[in-house]
Amino acid sequence: MAKAIIFDIEKAQLLNKLFNIIMIQHKLIKLLIFCIVVFTHQAIFAQYTITGRITDAKNGDPLPFASVGLKGLNVGAQTNFDGVYTIKTKFLSDSIYVSTVNYKKKSKAINKTVTAQTIDFQMQAEAKSLDEVVVYSGENPAFKILRRLRENAEKNDRKRLTAFEYDSYSKMELDVDNISDKFKEKKIMKQIQGAIEKFEKIAGEDGKAVIPTFISETLSKFYFRETPNRKKEVVLKNNIKGVGVKEGSFISQLVGGNIFANYNFYDNFVPFLGKDIISPVGNNWKGTYAWYISDTTDVDGHICYGMEFDPKNDKDLVFVGKAYIDTTSYALVQIDATIGKQANINFIDKIKISQELEKTEEGAWLPAKTRFLIDIAEISKNSAGMLLKMYISNKNFVINQPRDLPFYDIPVEVAEDSKEPDPNFWLNARHESLSAQDILAAKLIDTVRNVPIVKTYVEIAEIIASGYKRFGNKFAVGPYINLFAVNSEEGLRTRFGFKTLAGFDKKWILKGWLGFGTKDLVFKYGGEMDYILSRRHWTVAGIKHSYDLERIGLTPELIGDNKIFYAFTRWGRFTGAYYRRESEIFLKTEPTKGISFNIAFTTRNFDPLFNFQFRTQPELGPKSPSLDGYDDSFITVEARYAKNETFLMDGNERISLGAKRIPVISIVYQHGMKGVLGSNFNYQRITAKIYQSFRVGSFGRSDYTVQAGYIPSELPAPLLFPHLGNQTLFYNRAAFNTMHFFEFVSDKFVSLNYNHNFEGLLFNRIPAIRQLKWRLIASANVLFGSQRQDNLDLMKEAIPVINPRRTFDKDGNPIIRPRYNFSALEPNIPYVEVGYGIDNIFKIFRLQAFHRLTYLDHKAPNGDLPQSFALKASVHFSF
Incomplete structure (x- = not known):
């Protein structure tokens, strides 16, 4: 009897243990099911954001119109005028790639553990083959679009306006680039070695360092009158820093930008550095360029044809690049035009003009943003080159209100109190924020220009020039x-x-x-x-x-x-x-x-x-x-x-x-x-x-x-x-x-x-x-x-x-x-x-x-x- 009681007690204890084990497993199963539901929900409804900036590895210039995509997925975006892209997606792949005209295609790995990340690319230039032959069954479809562009040029061209004016912000920078290892050993470069190392770091893992020698910011008002043809720029505020630069009225007149860089691609020729470069959308578009349609996309609310153009002879004064043409008005909305070192221009590795236009209430289009770059080649293998970059942003357009003729007598006028070095003023005044490289450039210019040997070289150059x-x-x-x-x-x-x-x-x-x-x-x-x-x-x-x-x-x-x-x-x-x-x-x-x-x-x-x-x-x-x-x-x-x-x-x-x-x-x-x-x-x-x-x-x-x-x-x-x-x-x-x-x-x-x-x-x-x-x-x-x-x-x-x-x-x-x-x-x-x-x-x-x-x-x-x-x-x- 005693044995039976003992057995029942042991049995009860065993059953109790089994029950507890079952209850624990049940809770674990419930927790597992809960986790599965939660993670499944996140996987289904999560939003991943990838942003970044696509730039030229050699000169840091932003690349508009670049195509960015996730490998293996039909997910992508295109860079804007400033080379910036944003991709928002529920699904990720292992890598992201960039493809753009005249640059090598490039890809990078994606970190799947974060929902928001920044991935920048520095793209290496690649010569584009002009030997390809494209055969169409009938007329090239690009020709019809370009004929319509010329037919509508009269109503889209800014020349139809009797006058226009706008507020302008410009930023100019002059750098030393293509710095070879042998050139770094020169006495002048050793004295600014610290600056070189800082710029090598900020240039990115594939980019090349450039040393700033001049940087400026300018606020101005630009005025144009069609008949008689007059233009005027009033420099309101500027901040100028440069090696060997004597701040004054003359430099202030040069950095305004609009008086020199008001490019109009509707003209047959685009003047640049004293040369007349044949416009890709001028009257000779068919005789000088090869055209083809690449895509159709939304550019600031305008559905546009993406059109790529190549010169038929790259030794002529011609561009290569891409243009976006509005599908309704056939107006030029954006253009990115480059001249390579093959062209018959001296001392130049590259000239690049990018322009974004904005439609006015009268129908004509005015330049809202312009960016140009001049990459000056090094004289010898053991020297360095120069890089001139300028960015111009225009807004607050006023049209068809011409000023009296005497108003335009002085083409470039500088306000008496134009000098404005206060950084707090520029935080609110500039149209676009400065990049990290811009901020560092402004700080390092003071260091570079105070190096004694730099002062000597600048003085010698000034005597030779003047x-x-x-x-x-x-x-x-x-x-x-x-x-x-x-x-x-x-x-x-x-x-x-x-x-x-x-x-x-x-x-x-x-x-x-x-x-x-x-x-x-x-x-x-x-x-x-x-x-x-x-x-x-x-x-x-x-x-x-x-x-x-x-x-x-x-x-x-x-x-x-x-x-x-x-x-x-x-x-x-x-x-x-x-x-x-x-x-x-x-x-x-x-x-x-x-x-x-x-x-x-x-x-x-x-x-x-x-x-x-x-x-x-x-x-x-x-x-x-x-x-x-x-x-x-x-x-x-x-x-x-x-x-x-x-x-x-x-x-x-x-x-x-x-x-x-x-x-x-x-x-x-x-x-x-x-x-x-x-x-x-x-x-x-x-x-x-x-x-x-x-x-x-x-x-x-x-x-x-x-x-x-x-x-x-x-x-x-x-x-x-x-x-x-x-x-x-x-x-x-x-x-x-x-x-x-x-x-x-x-x-x-x-x-x-x-x-x-x-x-x-x-x-x-x-x-x-x-x-x-x-x-x-x-x-x-x-x-x-x-x-x-x-x-x-x-x-x-x-x-x-x-x-x-x-x-x-x-x-x-x-x-x-x-x-x-x-x-x-x-x-x-x-x-x-x-x-x-x-x-x-x-x-x-x-x-x-x-x-x-x-x-x-x-x-x-x-x-x-x-x-x-x-x-x-x-x-x-x-x-």
């Missing part, structure tokens, strides 16, 4: 090109000059120079004092005086702005030399944009060192008295018309950016005043000049200069029109390059100088030399001129003048000097020369041959035979 050594912002010494010369009259000639800068005074400008020759032992000198009456209408009054040795037919007023050519004419055999003492008082003004006047009173004398005389009473023939020099006082009135010419102010100097495509016309009238300050002559002198540069479609660019002059008065030959010859080895665009100095003189003439640059039209299509980027050039110079018999008789033999200073040397020995033969052209036989050659040899040399076609038997003034053939060279830097 010709002057500056001392602060008050004085400058130079120009160095005139420091010395060696010639037959002066021996070793030295000259030292100076000028004051805006820091000295913003109204007064002082200039002066002193020269001396070791052979003639004569001091030469010059001085000038100017006063700026108005900057808005650029009105300057001044007075100047000089005493110098000049050459007949090679005076500064005849040569013009070609200071290098003028400096070289002071070397070697110095024929036709004379001393000239000159005084002048003048007034220059521009009362309205594009029209300027110059009024001056001048007195000068002519004191030749060669055998020279002219008849004072030519009616007496050989019995006429004569003079071997003269005094001349005259008034000059010059009117100049240059529509759309743009100027920038550099301190107290005004710098012209040229007048594109519009002829520049000038007319000069001079009136000689006999008896005033001993002047020997009364006369009238009229000259006119027209200059224009223009594009000849795809055949390149031409420029011409037409000049004409007339003197109805009787004057000695040096006061007539001496035609500019060229006996130097250097090419001069304004000269007759097979003509001797002062070989021909006219009292009435008309001339044409025509030059054409075929760019790469011919050499780009020759396989053996297309990589050299040579450019074929051609020119023709024609001159019609003559002299009246009265002026010819004036220069004939007369009673000689006995001038002890010119007839005998210091030891009393007679001096025999040749007499010049001042020849005239035959009225019905023009002087003609033609030229041809190659430009862009080794990117800096120009070599041009000239053939003289007429006056082959004519002798120069000194008796030399004519140059029937001449080979001229020049060195110039151009893109």
Whole structure:
């Protein structure tokens, strides 16, 4: 009985344990079921977010229009204008990839344990093959879209607006890139090694470091008027930091951006760096580019065709890239256009222009965002390159409310209180937040520019570029090109000059120079004092005086702005030399944009060192008295018309950016005043000049200069029109390059100088030399001129003048000097020369041959035979 009770108790305890085990398992099962339900719910309803930025690995430039997708899934996105993408999905794959035009496809692993992550890509460029042939059964479907774009261009193009204005924010950065390991070993780079390491870290695992040398932010207002064509940018605020940059008005005018980067792809050509690049959506879209449709997508609410374009010849001045065209209005909504180093442009690895446009209430589209990049190639393998990047954001558009014409007189105007370094101001003012690299760049520029060796390099570069050594912002010494010369009259000639800068005074400008020759032992000198009456209408009054040795037919007023050519004419055999003492008082003004006047009173004398005389009473023939020099006082009135010419102010100097495509016309009238300050002559002198540069479609660019002059008065030959010859080895665009100095003189003439640059039209299509980027050039110079018999008789033999200073040397020995033969052209036989050659040899040399076609038997003034053939060279830097 006892055993039975004990067994029942043990059985009960065992059953109880089994029950407890069952209950625990039940709870575990319930918990497991709960967890399964929870995780299943999360798996079904979870939202994963992946964001990132796609950039060029070499230069950090954002890549718009890049396709981003999850491998193995039909899930993806496209980067926006700033290269940013966002993917939201319920399902993840193992990796994410990026694909875009002209870059290698790339992928990265995805972390599946987090719901939000950032994955950036630095993309490596890849040359795109242009050898593929796409065959369509019928017409390429892209052609229909592009024809519709051109048909609707008139209503979509901003040119339909009478005026527009907007608020603008721009950011500019200049960097050193392509920093090789050998270049890092240079002394200058070792001193900024810390900066390099920081930028290598922020560039990303595949990116290359760039070292910032300049960065700026600018707030401005931009104004445009269509008829007449005017534009203006008012810089309101800016913050500028740079190595070797002297903050001031000139730099502030450059960083605004809109005055230079207002690109319009509806035009047939997009101007950039002085080049005319064929627009992919201009009228020549079919003859120059290969097009195809890549996709259709939503761009800021506009359903657009994605269109890719390639050049048919990548050596031409053409783009490659992608454009988005609205499917309803056929307007250009976005474009990303790149020029590679294959194109016939010097010193450039890449040019890239990206633009996003916004539709206005009138239907026309205006640029809302623009980004451009210039990747300047390194000169050698052991050097570094440069990278210029600019971003412009525009908003608050106001259309069809043109301002009065005087409002546009100053194209770029900087507010008095424009400098704004306060970072708190820019936090709210800028349209887009700065990237981490932008913030670091601004901090490191101060470090880089304070390195002593950097300061030295910057100073040397400034002297080479400007010709002057500056001392602060008050004085400058130079120009160095005139420091010395060696010639037959002066021996070793030295000259030292100076000028004051805006820091000295913003109204007064002082200039002066002193020269001396070791052979003639004569001091030469010059001085000038100017006063700026108005900057808005650029009105300057001044007075100047000089005493110098000049050459007949090679005076500064005849040569013009070609200071290098003028400096070289002071070397070697110095024929036709004379001393000239000159005084002048003048007034220059521009009362309205594009029209300027110059009024001056001048007195000068002519004191030749060669055998020279002219008849004072030519009616007496050989019995006429004569003079071997003269005094001349005259008034000059010059009117100049240059529509759309743009100027920038550099301190107290005004710098012209040229007048594109519009002829520049000038007319000069001079009136000689006999008896005033001993002047020997009364006369009238009229000259006119027209200059224009223009594009000849795809055949390149031409420029011409037409000049004409007339003197109805009787004057000695040096006061007539001496035609500019060229006996130097250097090419001069304004000269007759097979003509001797002062070989021909006219009292009435008309001339044409025509030059054409075929760019790469011919050499780009020759396989053996297309990589050299040579450019074929051609020119023709024609001159019609003559002299009246009265002026010819004036220069004939007369009673000689006995001038002890010119007839005998210091030891009393007679001096025999040749007499010049001042020849005239035959009225019905023009002087003609033609030229041809190659430009862009080794990117800096120009070599041009000239053939003289007429006056082959004519002798120069000194008796030399004519140059029937001449080979001229020049060195110039151009893109």
